[in-house]
Amino acid sequence: MAGRYSILPLVGFFILVFAFFSFTATRFASATNIENLLSGFSFVAMLAVGQAFPILLRGIDLSVGAIVAVVGMIVFDLSLIFGVPGWLILPVALLAGAAAGALNGVLVVYVRLQPFIATLATLAAYRGLVYSISGRQLVPELSTTPLRDPWIIGLETYFDVGRFLGISSIVKLPWIPLSFVALLALVAVLQLVLSATRFGRDLFAVGGNLEGARLAGINVARVTVAAYAISGACAALAALFLVARLTTATEALGIGAELTAIAAAVVGGVSLQGGVGTVVGPAIGAFLLGVILLGLTLLGVSQFVQQIMTGVILLAAISYDRLLALRVRRAGPSL
Amino acid sequence: MTELEHRRNFIKGVMLGSAALGAAAAGMFSDTDATSPKLGVRPAGAADRKKMAFIQWQPHTVPAAWSKGIEEVLKTQQTIDYELLDGQNKVEVQVSLMEALINQGASVIFLQPIDSVALAPSIAKAKRADIPVITLNIDATEAHAAHVEMNHYYGAMDIAKALGDRMGGKGEVAILNAPPGIVIRDQRTNGFVDGLKQHHPDIKVVSDQVADWDRKKAQDVLNTILVANPNLGGVYGVNDSMALGAVDVAKEKGLIGKMVIFGNDGEKDALESIEKGELTGTQYTDVYQQGRFAAAAATVLATGAVPASAFGEQGRLLMPYLIATKETVGEIQPAQRW
Missing domain, CATH: 3.40.50.2300 (Response regulator)
Known part of the structure; x- marks a missing residue:
């Protein structure tokens, strides 16, 4: 069933869109622009990759944007108010994100809330939490103090690949941001988890047929909580790179990010009906949205039109997903 | 700051603003190109066009009026392309737009930052690319060309x-x-x-x-x-x-x-x-005028006659204001209403 959706059409579409803008928008195919794309959308891709897990379970995680803000503010407070060293903040931040995500899973499994309702509630609660722990409110002068801890700020690093390969004199390659390298590692690890471990198989089973999975003896509760925890941890990772890029955290960080993440995941071929999808897809989906946004901006197209375009692409992706689902149904039970 | 200093700053602000407008007018009507040794009328070729853009916070009456004021000044200079970009109330979108404008080689960027610190790295990047940044209403922690603010x-x-x-x-x-x-x-x-x-x-x-x-x-x-x-x-x-x-x-x-x-x-x-x-x-506050002041300063910077780096410190202009009540509201002319 996992193979129902091939990512090849997505890759093809990505290349097509990329080529279109390369020919029409000046400076689109420049090294600097690619650099902007990689550094500006790696964090969106991380959110989308995390979002894939709840959606695979026929769920959704609306709280990822709020988790980004909570983790951002925890980093801010620990570093600027409590002076905690950066090497300690990084794991704490990731754990906090995973815990916030796990709480979503617990609400879904044990309180039996609809994922939409559960994560909508935590979205509001986590946003409130951000305001109440905001170091910017507690110590007003911190709102104009940038973070300086090298462990955190160091996450915003670029690698000059062209020079490393010794070809910088021949072709100007974009510098690769550390966030993109981290994203590649994240995708590799999670794709491996999804396709080669017991947990991955269980996840597809639960998402495809919950009752069947339960009867087959799969620990549905554990799988669900773990999936939401992964989403939270990915949001925390995204928050770290975002905070490094901005040198601060704000209360409004990540507002609306959940919608972009869900859009990227769906465009990336994760079926909202559950049980179908990859991790690579959402990452490509995120960059596809990025290519469209940057390309249209460089073309001088109004941003309202850009938002309409994003909506149209999302609709197209969902329709495509429905079409595939219908075709499978018509072909008869695949079991 | 004492009351007296406040008044003094206010007057200084008005003077700086008028000076900028005057300088811009000079820039507008003379076609001399300060960056090239050749004097005379510059052909308005496509390659010669300058790009300026304003990254707003989110759609609202205030940035809309700034943009109108900015446009008024810039459109009389036929070599400048001006564009209004929307930050969608998200710092990360503003950062991304800043980088896109730097990549495009904009001449001047107008910015209404959502956060003073979060946009500072982008402003530093613009400075490295020799692009002056003018902030509106919210200052940034990274020093830049100019800041025009309501009081x-x-x-x-x-x-x-x-x-x-x-x-x-x-x-x-x-x-x-x-x-x-x-x-x-x-x-x-x-x-x-x-x-x-x-x-x-x-x-x-x-x-x-x-x-x-x-x-x-x-x-x-x-x-x-x-x-x-x-x-x-x-x-x-x-x-x-x-x-x-x-x-x-x-x-x-x-x-x-x-x-x-x-x-x-x-x-x-x-x-x-x-x-x-x-x-x-x-x-x-006459928000149109605030936009015009910013655009005037931008014109001066974009002609290259006065580079942003020539200023020892960041220019700062506090807008004059009026406490409008039933008695005083009549002083505000129809053209000043936004």
Whole structure:
């Protein structure tokens, strides 16, 4: 069933869109622009990759944007108010994100809330939490103090690949941001988890047929909580790179990010009906949205039109997903 | 800062602004190219076009009026392409737009930063690419070419004085506030509270609630506040939309004339409401002019005659303002209303 959706059409579409803008928008195919794309959308891709897990379970995680803000503010407070060293903040931040995500899973499994309702509630609660722990409110002068801890700020690093390969004199390659390298590692690890471990198989089973999975003896509760925890941890990772890029955290960080993440995941071929999808897809989906946004901006197209375009692409992706689902149904039970 | 220094800064601001406009006019009408040794009329070829853009916070009357003011000055110079970009209320979108503009080689970037620190790395990047950045209303922690700002703190102090005068120096007031985390909110709130302390120490702030800059939300919030504080004598809306929400409530409850309501910004709807005798007053800033000042400074910088790096420190211009009430609102000309 996992193979129902091939990512090849997505890759093809990505290349097509990329080529279109390369020919029409000046400076689109420049090294600097690619650099902007990689550094500006790696964090969106991380959110989308995390979002894939709840959606695979026929769920959704609306709280990822709020988790980004909570983790951002925890980093801010620990570093600027409590002076905690950066090497300690990084794991704490990731754990906090995973815990916030796990709480979503617990609400879904044990309180039996609809994922939409559960994560909508935590979205509001986590946003409130951000305001109440905001170091910017507690110590007003911190709102104009940038973070300086090298462990955190160091996450915003670029690698000059062209020079490393010794070809910088021949072709100007974009510098690769550390966030993109981290994203590649994240995708590799999670794709491996999804396709080669017991947990991955269980996840597809639960998402495809919950009752069947339960009867087959799969620990549905554990799988669900773990999936939401992964989403939270990915949001925390995204928050770290975002905070490094901005040198601060704000209360409004990540507002609306959940919608972009869900859009990227769906465009990336994760079926909202559950049980179908990859991790690579959402990452490509995120960059596809990025290519469209940057390309249209460089073309001088109004941003309202850009938002309409994003909506149209999302609709197209969902329709495509429905079409595939219908075709499978018509072909008869695949079991 | 003392009152005297404040006045002095105010005058300095006006002078700097007029000087910038004058310089821009000079730039506009002479076609000499300061960057090339060749003198004479420059052909307006496509390659010669300069790009300028304004990254706003989110769609609102204030940035829309700035943009109109900026456009007025820039469109008379036929070699400049100007574009308004929307930050969608997200710092990361603003950062991404900054980078796109730097990549495009913009001549000048106008920016209404959502956060002073978060946009600082992007401003530093623009500086490295030799692109001057002019901020509007919210300053950034990274020094840049110029900053043009409404006089939030002292304006709010004057509002406190005017509001207290109307209330007879005693009673209870409520603040309809913006969500926390924005410098403007702090400046306007602190200015108002300090102003009350200085001019009307007997007036008490009994409630300070968040109404999200929004008229509808302000109605709900004020209704709740009135339940707890039936003797409320005054309301300060940190922007005009919220103050107009308070006017809606006062109308409904027959409190017009009894409750003193002040707003801030001075948008068209607020001025009309003052003329009708509903809203008591507001701090009016000529936002078109604020945009024109910024565009004028941008023109000077973009011609290359004066590079941003030539200034030892960041230029800073505080906009003059008027506390508009029924008595003074007539001074504001139709062309100045936004």
